[in-house]
Amino acid sequence: MRPFISIIFSVFLFTPLLSWAQNLNGVEKVNGVEKINGVSFVATNQTLNSSDLNPVKDINANWITVMPFGFIRPNSAEVLYNSNYQWKGETVAGIKQTIRLAHQQQLKVMLKPHVWMRNQWIGDLSFSTEEQWLIFENSYTNYILEFAKVAEELNVGIFAIGVELKKSAILRPDFWRELSDKVRTVYSGKITYAANWDNYNNVSFWDKLDYIGIDAYFPVATAKTPSHDAFYAGWFSHYNAIKKFSYSQQKKVIFTEFGYRNIDYTGKEPWNQAINSTFNSIAQVNAYSAIFSRFWGESWFLGGFLWKWFPQHAKSGGINNNRFTPQNKPVEKAIKAFYTLTPPK
Template identity: 40%
Template sequence: MSAIYPNPISQLTCVACLFICLVASCQHQPPYRHTGDPIRGVNLVAPPRKPADTTLQALKALGGTWVAVVPYGFCRKDDPHFFWSGNRPPGERRGGQWWGETPEGVAETVQMARAQGLKVMLKPHVWMMGGSHLDLAFDKEADWQTFEADYRGYVLGHARLADSLKIDLFCITTELDKFALARPDFWKQLIIDVRKIYKGKLTYAANWDRYDKLPFWSQLDYIGVDAYFPLSDDKTPSVKAMVRGWKKPIAELATLSTTYQKPILFTEFGYRACDRTAEKPWESETDCQPNMEAQANAYTALYEAVGPQPWFAGGFVWKWFMLERHGPRERDMYSPQGKPAGKVLQRTWSK
């Protein structure tokens, strides 16, 4: 019998037709509509020492309903080892980690939140010394495997903690998008393994400029975005100007939500009380000329533009201090505490 070879042109035509059908199917999906209560949350700064048990009363009075507890782990640029409270460098004393980042501190912070009727997201985060966690990558396979073994222990350890504390939402990690794109199989399997341990809802905090490229949204309950979108380069941008600036991000977020039929959660959003706060909202180390009006306008514009979107599940402000005195560092300008931006949140959250 003579061999029958498939026609390559016909094969290509079939593949093209399949692709067109898939695209058409996505286009005909209805927009996703989130039906739950909006999350009105803040990212807590893990304190170095235990705060007063009443520390979160001010957030509750503002109308907040959630907190994100953020226990950091640490690495050094180009070093394939990762350290956290359960995996310390040789010779480091146990006291090296801040109270709020230890399992004991996390558990007590959760208790403080629940005493105020607040729900909790646990949100592990990487601090890279000598570089940015956004660019975490390795050239050698052996280094990747070393880091993945450590990082897997970090994430699964916090998944166990989240399950034992009955945490409401677990964010598996924050802004390791380059890592996720380079090693998708690791992340897909990690999510499967987290699901075996933790029975609650899952998300991942993706950076604003890469969230649409990540390969695992279908495995999660929320599409998590750290929403530092550039909106305006004005010194004191008006609400109207920033609402216009939101148009393109809103259209792109809506498309992704429709494609996956999932709500979008702003795992972080925030603006410094500085000139040009909406030009590069992610920058925390640049010079800051104080500008309370710019920050308040940015919060107002976000809730005016994004708040009514059917896919919007709410979000977590960056950031909120649990201690009354937290020092004069420039990055503290993100906090809305005691500023006009806090009044904006109170008006919005009390509706």
């Protein structure tokens, strides 16, 4: 990086740190629970070793999410998982290995099974017949309980019973209430559900869970390169709504996913992976610093898991990569700086 650019970023990172640090007194733990400074750790088809988690420790993260993907084929309702054709890191054996390595590194773990469909967002998943719904729900229950047992066996701290299954959560709430009860019979830790940012307040079964989980891709800015203050202001209505909802449910909030790409207009549609725009590291840094400034000092907010982090750190990200990962980009230093301000206890 050229010297003058480095100076710009140093000033850029330090200014929001000053204001944010003033609000952090005594909030490293909330009711005895440390702030979650997490990363969403991507599975691989390679064999991991503990050194693959060193870069996670280097940014002072204290939690990782591991994500065993399930799949639904086109024109099918059945959830498939733990298959020979998927990456070994997503299988039961691979997930267990990753959890064990994380614990060796004193990293806590959230286990968050995802269902994936080709050419369709899983939140739009719906069925026209009761028979199809039951095929989905029975296979999904088997999938979730399989990994809930893994979570119990390996002393996982948090287990998510679902991710962004928007229509299912709205149309079939009784299924989710029953599923949460079934998970409780095999897993003794904390449970949550990862709601999409636009419908966490439409989930009717938070009373069955320990935490409100939100995949926090809220639209917060429309400019090409918003300042930290512009991003911060853009959170105002969302922040107030989330805080009010947290108090109404008497549940603390986790951002089960959050993140921004290093592109122009990164705050306009943060969820949109298809946008192909100009590289913009400053916008990404500002977006991250603002979300930390807004939320990490709040007692009702437990922390979150950035999206996303790859095991082969040296080969991941970089300034010529405009995907979500912050690895080897200027924003990685910003994340480390903020995570250092709320150290693991």
